[in-house]
């Protein structure tokens with residue numbers, strides 16, 4: 212493992228111990244083999260003047276909610292050192308009381324809650340303290356002869372602490388085992404099955420000790436015979452993936468994404484002969500169970516049954532370990548190993564599945580390294596249960612937070628580069644959905660280019676392009692719940708007398724047939740959706756046609772009939788199909804100045820008069836149509852299908 216220390220970068224902070232703390236914390240955070248997503252913690256002890264000018268000894272320790280990779284100075288909570296040391300002397304201390312007392316001892320009430328390891332940091336008599344969950348240290352401690360390995364690597368240069376629950380209990384254990392010891396005799400401290408601490412009065416040295424000690428563990432693992440993990444191409448089965456996601460969501464009682472890892476590393480892991488056995492022996496470090504639960508579900512020929520079995524076993528595990536006071540978490544798995552298909556991460560958002568995928572990647576790698584020379588052995592289940600169900604996490608369960616309507620849901624929107632389609636993609640994403648926006652305009656891939664809101668250049672009149680788009684949304688997020696079929700154009704306004712075959716046919720191709728093609732391709736996934744909804748964007752022209760727009764109106768009328776038939780066919784799968792008839796939406800690509808002018812002339816009006824020719828005298832915006840789409844696809848319209856809903860400012864010919 213390489214030190215990332217850079218003299219030039221560090222120079223800027225040399226006079227500010229807290230800024231140096233920020234700098235080396237970020238160096239630790241930059242290496243995922245040391246810490247992942249909010250894991251690990253660091254601190255610095257400072258003598259600072261308080262509000263009245265009196266000096267105070269403080270521990271500035273990583274605050275909860277901050278990530279070492281991106282932490283800034285406000286991410287360190289300033290706690291009076293003396294209070295922390297006195298807390299360590301108590302016989303018992305509940306986590307809730309610990310948090311209360313630590314908050315009460317902070318000199319800045321606006322700072323975040325101090326890390327759960329704050330008391331332990333306070334006990335270590337050095338200015339800088341660094342703590343990580345380094346993969347290599349976990350590899351040497353998570354096997355039957357872990358203590359022997361630690362001894363072989365480090366001899367007497369480190370303090371070794373057997374596994375106990377993190378937080379107050381760990382701080383007490385360290386205090387007890389280091390009585391009479393001189394901390395200066397040691398380079399670091401190994402926590403069995405948990406991680407490693409290093410410490411020094413010099414920021415750089417504390418960091419470098421971490422790198423050196425972890426490198427020694429890496430070298431040891433390699434010498435013992437750990438090899439590069441084998442790589443295998445994964446098999447893909449998107450239909451079954453959608454079924455797995457549905458079953459996991461039903462088991463969790465809420466919509467979840469199911470994001471596959473189809474890398475060759477994941478393929479290699481999932482194709483191992485011993486996979487069913489080694490994957491379910493427990494996590495890398497107990498910290499991870501809050502995200503991943505203690506074990507993954509193993510999926511093979513009958514994934515739905517396997518998830519049901521996982522659920523029952525989880526409920527048994529809860530019953531075996533609860534003291535009767537705890538609230539059971541939802542019994543759905545958070546990750547899966549799918550034989551020969553790679554691994555899956557389940558979560559409520561792309562942010563969550565990304566974190567879980569990263570944890571899986573490191574767990575996978577480390578388990579295989581250990582299996583090459585020993586046997587992966589994580590903590591017993593009661594220790595993992597204690598972390599999964601620790602007081603502070605349980606307290607959070609008591610606070611009912613309402614999640615957005617589309618949290619964990621997956622949407623596909625066509626015609627998404629501008630106007631109504633773009634507004635729909637953005638609105639659904641803001642309301643929690645993972646969204647793929649399609650458009651013929653390749654710009655769509657730049658417009659939507661972040662996790663959970665992506666764009667794909669797609670010609671919805673081309674079957675192959677549609678197939679790719681539907682596969683992509685399922686491969687990215689695990690299924691499909693909401694289809695907003697919106698792509699369309701307004702062909703040249705021609706009377707029937709002047710109609711050309713090309714104008715007519717191209718309008719039918721885009722404004723009618725492409726919607727059928729997209730719906731047909733999406734149907735196998737919609738049949739496995741969670742409260743599935745299809746929304747077709749038709750037009751006021753359907754109930755109230757105008758002269759000179761037959762190619763458009765007839766296609767939209769056909770689209771409306773398509774929706775009515777689809778609502779009959781998909782109803783038994785719980786999928787609703789509804790149609791919106793917008794009008795007076797002038798902020799879309801459809802309404803070029805020329806088109807507006809032309810339409811106004813047809814009605815013998817000025818453009819201004821034409822624009823407010825509805826009953827409410829109001830122009831309708833794309834955003835307002837998108838809000839209506841979200842409502843129709845959401846819980847308010849859960850019992851409505853086959854409906855046609857105008858959003859046109861009120862039209863006397865429609866009413």
Ligand SMILES: [Zn+2]
Nearest residue numbers: 251377405406
């Ligand atoms: Zn830790």
